[in-house]
Amino acid sequence: MDFRLSAEQQERSDRIKVVAQTLSAPGIVDEGLQGSHRNTWKNLGTVGLLGAAVPEEHGGQGLGALDTALLYEGASDGGADTGLLFAAAAHLFACVMPVLEFALPQTRKTLLPTLCSGELTAGNAMTEPDAGSDVSRLATTATRVDGGYLLDGVKSFVSNGPVADVYVTYATTDPDGGYFGTTAFAVDRDSPGLFAGEPLRKSALASCQAGEVRFARCFVPDDRVLGRPGQGQVVFRTSMRWERSCLFAIYLGQQERLIRRCLQHVGQRRQFGKRLADHQPVADRLADMRLRLESGRLLLYRACTEIDADRDPDLWVALAKLAVSEAAVATSLDTALLFGGRAFLAEYGIEEEVRDAAPATTFSGTSAIQRQLIAREMGL
Structure with a gap:
């Protein structure tokens, strides 16, 4: 290879x-x-x-x-x-x-x-107040009418929600349909019955505005259905393959950037008469940071390669998402430890890096969800 x-x-x-x-x-x-x-x-x-x-x-x-x-x-x-x-x-x-x-x-x-x-x-409107990890139980409904559907329900933590022009959303069309009980839609912001809320005040990923979106008998025409009625889970699963792989490349870049900053810092900062870099525990911590980064990078590249080859990527996508997200959190915290008190000064930006890394193990499916997916792909 x-x-x-x-x-x-x-x-x-x-x-x-x-x-x-x-x-x-x-x-x-x-x-x-x-x-x-x-x-x-x-x-x-x-x-x-x-x-x-x-x-x-x-x-x-x-x-x-x-x-x-x-x-x-x-x-x-x-x-x-x-x-x-x-x-x-x-x-x-x-x-x-x-x-x-x-x-x-x-x-x-x-x-x-x-x-x-x-x-x-575009705004991603999947999560609901009572449906985060369990996306099979959506309270938002889509009722069939002439020429389309009427959407009713509330979506929370909608990424880009306050400023979006189009929302990709999911709603229950058949409560007894199981896997084929939901349908995906692309809904215009100016659709009657769609209400976009104000930006949530967040401590992480602040430049991505997020908010609530409500649907109240919001009409969506048939030509804005994504896939066929009942294929919402198929649409969502396909999008997650892209998101759980390509999106987390952001955290590969963040880790690379943080390791570079740490190497510069420990090479200049002195304690007990020698550079921080010359203390073995510091060198060990940096070695672990590099190990996590490169391991996650190989898994993420493998997941993307499987997508490009049109092979089933689900195992590799789950492995990559789990490895990279947990590595991002650990490496940001290690960076804070190496910078000591300076990590808590806003001018250094380290505390912001920690806050931006922390949600990585939650969104796009929690670490627990990824482990479940990995176990299922192993045949358990």
């Missing part, structure tokens, strides 16, 4: 790293202004992050899963805001990819170019 990046992959990664530090969202949370969001969002579209895995004929970059992951990893490694990258990844993997793979041709033609360019923002 050749683990080296191709010249094209390396050039693309180097290019995104150069512009990464310009990818930030100052004031976006405090202002809550569509105008501020639009400017930031179009920048993400310009550098290709919003349509990386979408074919060029639909306005995207035409990249596979591995190259898309490398793009997000490079942006994070180069210093792009983690919350903003998370917002872009939620837009692409949880929303744009379901539209690409399951929408009707005319719906794809209408939505995809503007979603890839950053003209439109």
Whole structure:
């Protein structure tokens, strides 16, 4: 096996790293202004992050899963805001990819170019107040009427919710249908009966605005159904394959960036007459950080390779999501320990890195869920 990046992959990664530090969202949370969001969002579209895995004929970059992951990893490694990258990844993997793979041709033609360019923002509306990990029990319902469906229910923690133009959402269409009891929809923000709430005040991933979305007899036409009625779980599972692999490349980049900072710090900081780097426990901690990063990276690249080869990626996706998310949390905490009291000073940004890493083991399926999926793939 050749683990080296191709010249094209390396050039693309180097290019995104150069512009990464310009990818930030100052004031976006405090202002809550569509105008501020639009400017930031179009920048993400310009550098290709919003349509990386979408074919060029639909306005995207035409990249596979591995190259898309490398793009997000490079942006994070180069210093792009983690919350903003998370917002872009939620837009692409949880929303744009379901539209690409399951929408009707005319719906794809209408939505995809503007979603890839950053003209439109997509919000991921799956989670409910009483349905987080158990997505098979959605209280939101979709009632069949002439020409479409009426949606009723509440979605919580909707990524990009306060600023989204389109929501990919899921609702129960057959309470007795089991696996085939839910249906996926792409719903316009201006649909009568759709109410987007104010941004939640978060301590992590702050540049990704999240909020509640309510549906009250919200009419969705038939041409905005994703897949066939009853295929909601299929749509969701497919989107999760992309999200649990490519999105977590953000945390590979974060770990690489933190390790680099730690190496610089322990090489300069002195305690007890010698550099921190010369204390064996410090060297051991850094070795563990590198081990976690490289192990997770291999699993994530393998998961993406399986997706690109059109093979069943579920085992590798679950392994990668579990390994990378837990490594991100551990490495951010190790960074805080190595920086000591400085880690709690806002000017160093370490405490923000810890806060941004902490949710990684919760969203896109908790670590417990990933272990269940791994066990199931092992035949248990």
